[in-house]
Amino acid sequence: MSDLEAISLKLEARGHRVTPSRRAVIAAILQQSEHFTVDDLLSYQGAGRATVFRTIRLLTEIGVVCRVLMEDASLHYRVSERGKHHHHVVCSDCGRVQDLDQCVIADVMRELSSATGFEIEGHWLELYGKCSQCRSRSRAVLAG
Ligand SMILES: [Zn+2]
Ligand SMILES: [Zn+2]
Ligand SMILES: [Zn+2]
Structure with a gap:
């Protein structure tokens, strides 16, 4: 199973629909290097700003993505290996x-x-x- 499928299943198991644009956001996240900003994701095609923000929030809530506050106070995200x-x-x-x-x-x-x-x-x-x-x-x- 690909990471994309695994994450989609996790979302669906919690009652969230995985629409094509949400899939696009997840795919974009998986292509990022170690950590990324919302703006990095917006440069990818396939999903609007609101969907990007909502999907990131969902993934953070279910522990797939974690937030990292960088030393310059910018908020980054990263795919989490911890889940808690x-x-x-x-x-x-x-x-x-x-x-x-x-x-x-x-x-x-x-x-x-x-x-x-x-x-x-x-x-x-x-x-x-x-x-x-x-x-x-x-x-x-x-x-x-
Ligand atoms: Zn983390
Ligand atoms: Zn270093
Ligand atoms: Zn703590």
Whole structure:
């Protein structure tokens, strides 16, 4: 089964119709490199802006796509291997994104919940830094 079919089945299993224009958006997503913006998808033919936004939102809700806030504050998307709540490390040099396996601050959230009296329903955390490839490249430059 292709990724396109697998994602279509997932959507249908949740009661969403997979129209030809939604299929076009999913196909465009699967052609993207590591991460992409909504504008990247709009450059593909086959679906209007509203469909692109709606399809992205649906795919995010069912955990096929995750949102990544880049260091420049632009919102990117990426096909998720996790399917559930998780965080990312983002390279501030090359923009490489890696999923973290699990929520790293679940304990902190529980503490903050009792400290504030809030029932905390969500949070967003990205980690920024330099990936190992960029670090070894800059070491090579320094070594001349
Ligand atoms: Zn990098
Ligand atoms: Zn992710
Ligand atoms: Zn978390």
